Amino acid sequence: MENVYRRVLNSGTVVKNDFIRKLAEVYIDNYMFSRLEKLGVDLSSRFGVLSRRGMDSIVDEMKEQNVPWNETVANIIMLAYLKMKDFTHLRIFLSQLLTQGVEPDIITVGIVFDANRIGYDGSRTLDTWRENGFLHKAVEMNTDPLVLTTFGKGHFLRNCEAAYSSLDPEVRENKTWTYHHLIDLVFKHTECSLSMKD
Structure with missing residues (x-):
C-alpha cells in the first residue's frame, strides 16, 4: 500500500481521500505514528492540506x-x-x-x-x-x-x-x-x- 501511495504521490496525481484514510488507519492500527506524521507532512506540502x-x-x-x-x-x-x-x-x-x-x-x-x-x-x-x-x-x-x-x-x-x-x-x-x-x-x-x- 505504501509503495502505491509513493508512486501516486511522486506522479503528482491527486490522492483520493479514501486511500489516505485507509493508509492512516493502517498506521494507527499498527502504532506507526511517525509514519502517520510523515503522511500529514507529505500531504500538506503537496496538496495544501495545512492551509x-x-x-x-x-x-x-x-x-x-x-x-x-x-x-x-x-x-x-x-x-x-x-x-x-x-x-x-x-x-x-x-x-x-x-x-x-x-x-x-x-x-x-x-x-x-x-x-x-x-x-x-x-x-x-x-x-x-x-x-x-x-x-x-x-x-x-x-x-x-x-x-x-x-x-x-x-x-x-x-x-x-x-x-x-x-x-x-x-x-x-x-x-x-x-x-x-x-x-x-x-x-x-x-x-x-x-x-x-x-
Missing part, C-alpha cells in the same frame, strides 16, 4: 454537519493555525471555546503560551480564563494523545515536563496542580535554567 483555505473549509463543514466541538477537535484546529502563524483565526477560536462548551485543557494552555513566544498577544485569553476561574482548576489533558504524536509537544509542554520532573517526588505527589501553579512553576524553572547558563 488557511483548507482549515476554513474544515471548520465550515463542521458547522454545516453540526459536529459538536470537543477539546481534541478544537486543539487540532488551533494547533494548525499556530503552525501557520494565523493569529487572527487562533484568537477567534480561543474566544469561542467557552461558548461552544469546550473547556480548555493543558494542550490549549500550551498553544496560547507557544503562540506568545512567536508574536501572539494572549493576554486577553489569559484574562478571560483568570476571570472565570479556569486557571485555578486542576490541570487536565482531555485531548486525544494522538494529537501530540501528530503535532509534537510544544515548547510550553516540554518546559512543563522539565519543571515538574525537577521537583522532589513528595512535592509532586502531595500537591493539587492547578494551571496557575503549573504556569508559575514553568516560569520559575525557565528563569532558573537561564540564570544557570549565564
Whole structure:
C-alpha cells in the first residue's frame, strides 16, 4: 500500500481521500505514528492540506454537519493555525471555546503560551480564563494523545515536563496542580535554567 501511495504521490496525481484514510488507519492500527506524521507532512506540502483555505473549509463543514466541538477537535484546529502563524483565526477560536462548551485543557494552555513566544498577544485569553476561574482548576489533558504524536509537544509542554520532573517526588505527589501553579512553576524553572547558563 505504501509503495502505491509513493508512486501516486511522486506522479503528482491527486490522492483520493479514501486511500489516505485507509493508509492512516493502517498506521494507527499498527502504532506507526511517525509514519502517520510523515503522511500529514507529505500531504500538506503537496496538496495544501495545512492551509488557511483548507482549515476554513474544515471548520465550515463542521458547522454545516453540526459536529459538536470537543477539546481534541478544537486543539487540532488551533494547533494548525499556530503552525501557520494565523493569529487572527487562533484568537477567534480561543474566544469561542467557552461558548461552544469546550473547556480548555493543558494542550490549549500550551498553544496560547507557544503562540506568545512567536508574536501572539494572549493576554486577553489569559484574562478571560483568570476571570472565570479556569486557571485555578486542576490541570487536565482531555485531548486525544494522538494529537501530540501528530503535532509534537510544544515548547510550553516540554518546559512543563522539565519543571515538574525537577521537583522532589513528595512535592509532586502531595500537591493539587492547578494551571496557575503549573504556569508559575514553568516560569520559575525557565528563569532558573537561564540564570544557570549565564
